[in-house]
Amino acid sequence: xxxxxxxxxxxxxxxxxxxxxxxxxxxxxxxxxxxxxxxxxxxxxxxxxxxxxxxxxxxxxxxxxxxxxxxxxxxxxxxxxxxxxxxxxxxxxxxxxxxxxxxxxxxxxxxxxxxxxxxxxxxxxxxxxxxxxxxxxxxxxxxxxxxxxxxxxxxxxxxxxxxxxxxxxxxxxxxxxxxxxxxxxxxxxxxxxxxxxxxxxxxxxxxxxxxxxxxxxxxxxxxxxxxxxxxxxxxxxxxxxxxxxxxxxxx
Amino acid sequence: xxxxxxxxxxxxxxxxxxxxxxxxxxxxxxxxxxxxxxxxxxxxxxxxxxxxxxxxxxxxxxxxxxxxxxxxxxxxxxxxxxxxxxxxxxxxxxxxxxxxxxxxxxxxxxxxxxxxx
Numbered sequence: 315x316x317x318x319x320x321x322x323x324x325x326x327x328x329x330x331x332x333x334x335x336x337x338x339x340x341x342x343x344x345x346x347x348x349x350x351x352x353x354x355x356x357x358x359x360x361x362x363x364x365x366x367x368x369x370x371x372x373x374x375x376x377x378x379x380x381x382x383x384x385x386x387x388x389x390x391x392x393x394x395x396x397x398x399x400x401x402x403x404x405x406x407x408x409x410x411x412x413x414x415x416x417x418x419x420x421x422x423x424x425x426x427x428x429x430x431x432x433x434x435x436x437x438x439x440x441x442x443x444x445x446x447x448x449x450x451x452x453x454x455x456x457x458x459x460x461x462x463x464x465x466x467x468x469x470x471x472x473x474x475x476x477x478x479x480x481x482x483x484x485x486x487x488x489x490x491x492x493x494x495x496x497x498x499x500x501x502x503x504x505x506x507x508x509x510x511x512x513x514x515x516x517x518x519x520x521x522x523x524x525x526x527x528x529x530x531x532x533x534x535x536x537x538x539x540x541x542x543x544x545x546x547x548x549x550x551x552x553x554x555x556x557x558x559x560x561x562x563x564x565x
Numbered sequence: 566x567x568x569x570x571x572x573x574x575x576x577x578x579x580x581x582x583x584x585x586x587x588x589x590x591x592x593x594x595x596x597x598x599x600x601x602x603x604x605x606x607x608x609x610x611x612x613x614x615x616x617x618x619x620x621x622x623x624x625x626x627x628x629x630x631x632x633x634x635x636x637x638x639x640x641x642x643x644x645x646x647x648x649x650x651x652x653x654x655x656x657x658x659x660x661x662x663x664x665x666x667x668x669x670x671x672x673x674x675x676x677x678x679x680x681x682x
Binding site: 477478481511512514515516517518520523525546549550553554 | 566567568569571572573575576579646649650652654
């Protein structure tokens with residue numbers, strides 16, 4: 315039996331730079347069915363109430379990482395958060411915390427993109443390799459080393475969760491560190507020495523105070539807090555032992 | 566990019582945290598409860614003569630130095646970051662105050678322990 319649609323109150327933090335001096339809350343009563351996500355609720359608002367409501371989304375299946383927002387104060391993907399689980403309470407939807415708002419629920423993500431570029435999130439071969447040498451072979455054990463950290467979809471929920479990033483946005487942050495770790499652990503990669511200066515820097519790992527909320531909110535079960543803390547140890551080892559290494563040696 | 570000097574403080578914090586987790590609670594029970602009340606321990610466990618003998622020996626001096634200084638560095642780092650978490654960004658002042666107390670305590674413990682001959 316199909317239940318009749320219920321109505322849920324969705325409060326959206328609006329910011330339209332041409333008319334709002336600062337973000338304002340606007341409420342909508344949205345009819346919903348059990349299969350509707352918060353994202354679909356917002357799409358309903360855009361279609362039926364106010365076409366100017368702006369938000370990012372793409373895949374609707376928790377893999378593109380576009381639709382992250384604060385839902386009742388918690389960083390979540392709006393496509394995988396369901397209205398039925400929030401009813402009968404009012405839902406409060408806001409732009410991801412700790413980022414500047416461009417418009418409504420759309421954040422300015424330049425800072426994260428810059429960081430992503432800086433960590434070189436791709437395999438940097440240890441030595442030049444000719445096509446004739448064939449593909450890289452990797453054992454399941456070698457893949458298991460980094461696989462968990464490769465699930466990051468760059469949705470930035472962990473940055474919205476991280477109190478240290480909120481206090482000081484020059485911090486490299488959880489996702490970037492998870493990706494540093496992912497590539498450093500890959501046996502095909504030889505780029506660690508290029509990534510290390512950023513990790514060891516004043517903007518690097520040591521800004522983390524081990525709160526761990528980043529790993530809690532990750533929709534892909536990556537454990538960025540773990541990546542950060544392993545790299546604190548690695549960074550400290552390098553700090554104290556670097557004088558014992560022969561000049562020019564790889565870390 | 567400027568290299569962070571955090572590993573120094575983080576290592577002291579980590580060492581102090583490990584030590585306090587392992588023996589902090591036991592020390593509190595021995596020195597704060599068991600010895601003064603005589604519960605489970607001879608009444609003269611922390612008598613002046615015994616404690617003096619302990620501080621006169623090099624292993625004793627070393628043990629006291631390690632416990633006092635590392636506990637202080639651990640606490641300093643924890644308090645400094647908790648201030649930050651609480652939104653109090655006193656910056657350099659807080660840093661000097663927290664780590665200064667630890668450094669002063671470390672120096673004081675060295676001086677005091679060396680004076681006991």
